[in-house]
Amino acid sequence: MGDLKLMKGNEALSEAMIRAGCDAYFGYPITPQSEVLEYLAREASQRTGMVVLQAESEVAAINMIYGAAGAGRRVMTTSSSPGISLMQEGLSYIASAELPCLLANVVRGGPGLGTIQPSQADYFQSVKGGGHGDYKLIVLAPSSVQEMVDFVKLGFELGEKYRNPVMILTDGAIGQMMEKVVLFEQMPRKTEFPDWATTGKKPGKDRNYITSLHIQSEKMEEINLRLQAKYKEIEKNEIRYQAVNLDDAEYVFTGFGLVARICIKAMEMARAKGYKVGVIRPITVFPFPTQVYADIAPQLKGILDVEMNAGQMVEDVRLSVNGATKVEFYGRMGGMIPSPEEILENFERIYIKGETK
Amino acid sequence: MSERTYVDIEAELTDQPINFDEDICLAENVVYVKPQTLIDIPMHYCPGCGHSTAHKILMEVVDEMGIQEEIIGVAPVGCSVFAYHYMNVDMQEAAHGRACAVATGIKRIMPEKYVFTYQGDGDLAAIGTAETVHAANRGENILVVFINNGIYGMTSGQMAPTTLPGMVTTTSPYGRDVKTQGHPLYISNLLANLPGVAYVSRHSVHTPNNVRKAKKSLAKALEYQKQGLGFCLVEIVTNCPSNWKMTPKQSNQFVEEKMIPFYPLGDIKVPEGK
Structure with missing residues (x-):
């Protein structure tokens, strides 16, 4: 049994990230989710040694995620609609290179700069791919602060199981509202990393390289078929x-x-x-x-x-x-x-x- | 085994054929080997292009420092997009311009490893300017190898941020007009002003002597990374015979006569006390 607390959605999500043994968070402030970076900056590295870095933009943040995810680490970023739009390039690369990572979109009203009030207008962007090319994120839609906590743990697990980016599609209301939550116990950070991770070439083994570039059409079609087969598998196993x-x-x-x-x-x-x-x-x-x-x-x-x-x-x-x-x-x-x-x-x-x- | 010289071997020639493994390839006779960390396959680079030399000296440094298993590279988008086909170290292919952000992610999570990016002028100084400047300003403890040939090679010859004034490219067909197309960006000099930057040095690989100097500079930069001094950038001013529409020899003359006067070689910033 974990702790029972009264928490704001964004803070509960941040606390869950620390407790899930997350290795790194890279993010950029944007309303209505700036509490995430603030909470982590205050709590995370002191408690678990987790890397927390304020990037210069969402474009940079998602590419830092790409780098650390490529090194086999448990990584997460969060943003809100305009920032998530900026991350679409990186997400396309991450999906193609099959790197696990977790992100949360605390959706606000659009289009454009829109409003800082809650919205669900990023549904298409989230579930139909979002960036260029045929790819899918696994998308979880919490309807309570409790699920903001639960889906962090679930999201990391699904991402690592399928080597796929996972999004928590939430909104400004759930991010900002306070509810009681049961927090799971602190999990240890990973000490072993997948054999595909770029952690330095292993003696006697081929180097690892992570890429989404396959110039030959036959090869690129093969990659696409593999991705589509994976999405079918996800559809078979993970519907909730x-x-x-x-x-x-x-x-x-x-x-x-x-x-x-x-x-x-x-x-x-x-x-x-x-x-x-x-x-x-x-x-x-x-x-x-x-x-x-x-x-x-x-x-x-x-x-x-x-x-x-x-x-x-x-x-x-x-x-x-x-x-x-x-x-x-x-x-x-x-x-x-x-x-x-x-x-x-x-x-x-x-x-x-x-x-x- | 007795120590034999070439004179001895020559004396024996009349009697027996040379056994290459045993006779010629004695360790003490070696004057040159390809770096082990450079994968022995044909490169896709155009004949005479400086990329292959830059790859080679970087991998020589990795070999000489014995860090093949401790280094992670980030490849850019541009002609060197396939760098990971040639460099036998763990690598990640970044989106166009994002190499310094990707490298930041890698280095922050594994500060004990060496991390480098290998980027062209368009990648580093146009689309990736923000990522480059902020990684430098944070003093990310990484090496950036910056290949400056003043042109977009992979997309076949468009104007780059470092294209010289008046230089003809497919998108500056009447020569780069600085009044409408902007001035060449002295990105290395700009970065050298930032306190997070430890070392910035500009080199070329168009003559053997310059190759040696560039290699020394790369070794220094990785040594500084080991010491945790911060962001290091080694710029290599080089050629693009195909898109400059020149022979390799002409292109190296252009490097000598036009590029280097505009981008003078040498240290731009060195760490204090070094």
């Missing part, structure tokens, strides 16, 4: 979701992260009014829990997908049900958070009264 009240459900509210919690509240209010509503919350948004939607679709009158964006995950929900049921969307943008009342009202408008806006 939360399903609530699906047994008798005629309708489903669906959303990820923060919105899923609001959907559960809206579901309770809907049930009190006699509507048979369930909730599906994807925990992994890549790999996406397609099957749960496909399986439930035939029994439903409709799905209401709710997001803090203009409708991004809704495309994956529609692909999952493949026309078997109606999928409608309700969203807020620019840092606005939908209320449970608002979700219920829009559910009734669309599905009960049959109105369109």
Whole structure:
């Protein structure tokens, strides 16, 4: 049993990073996640000898991650939307070179400089690749401060298992809000490193080199096929979701992260009014829990997908049900958070009264 | 085994054929060997290009210091993107311009190892300027080998940050006009002003004497890294016969007559007391 504490999401994530035996953090300040670098600067190196470095930019930070990840270390960075955009180049290289690393996107409203308020508008960027080329991150979407802690540990494990970058896709609200959390015990830092790591050539063995460059098309296609096979394997093994009240459900509210919690509240209010509503919350948004939607679709009158964006995950929900049921969307943008009342009202408008806006 | 000289061997020639392994290749007779840490395969560099010489002397230094198993290199994007095909040490291939950030990640996590980047002028002084300047300013204890040939070689001959004024490239077809295309960037001199920088020295590899000096400079820089003195940069002013549209000989003359007067050779900054 670990410690029970009242913590802010960003600080809980930072504490989890230290306790997970993280070797290095490279980051750049950006609201609403600057507490991460501050917390680590205060705590990390004193406690575990972890390297904490404020980089000159997110571009540099992600490339420092590339270097240290290439040396087989457990490494993490965090940022928020505009900073994550700057990291896309590095992430593409990291995904191609198959280096494990963990990053968190504490999403804020965009596009552009946008706002510092919470948003989910980086869904496409996170789950469809983000940078150039065909690649995927494993993407975990926490909906509580507790999951900010749990997903750090899980994220490192998944990254190392698949040699793949992992993203915690969270938002400014979860980053800033305080909740009680159970922290896991301090784990030791690694003392042995993978045989592919660039830690200095081993006697009698070939040198290791890490690259994403394969000039011959045949070779580059082979690399792509290997990556795609890996993503299939991840889809087979790592899907995680939360399903609530699906047994008798005629309708489903669906959303990820923060919105899923609001959907559960809206579901309770809907049930009190006699509507048979369930909730599906994807925990992994890549790999996406397609099957749960496909399986439930035939029994439903409709799905209401709710997001803090203009409708991004809704495309994956529609692909999952493949026309078997109606999928409608309700969203807020620019840092606005939908209320449970608002979700219920829009559910009734669309599905009960049959109105369109 | 008795000590034999070439005179002795010559005397025996009439009687028996030379056994190369035993007779000629005596350790005491060796005047030159390829560095062991340089992989023995054909290089993709153009005939006469300075990269191969720069690779060779860097690997000679690694051999002479006996640090093949303690050094990690970072390759750039540019002509030397395949440096890891030739250097038999652990290496990482960085995104264009990001070598100093990648090297920072490696060095911070393994301060006991030697870390170097090998970068061209476009990589280091255009797209990677921020990463280079900040790694230098933090005094990252790494070696940067900076190859300055004043042109983008891999993309076949565009203007580089170090292209000389008036120099014709595919993107300065009427010669570099400093009024509209900017001045050549004296990146080494700029970096030498930063307190985190321990050693900056400029060399060339267009004559045997200059090759020797450049090699000495690389050895010094790695020695300073061992002592933890901070950021070291060795600039090598060199040629690009293919994209300068010259023969190798003409290109070396151009280095001598045009490049070196603009980028004078020698130490720009040395550590205190060295």
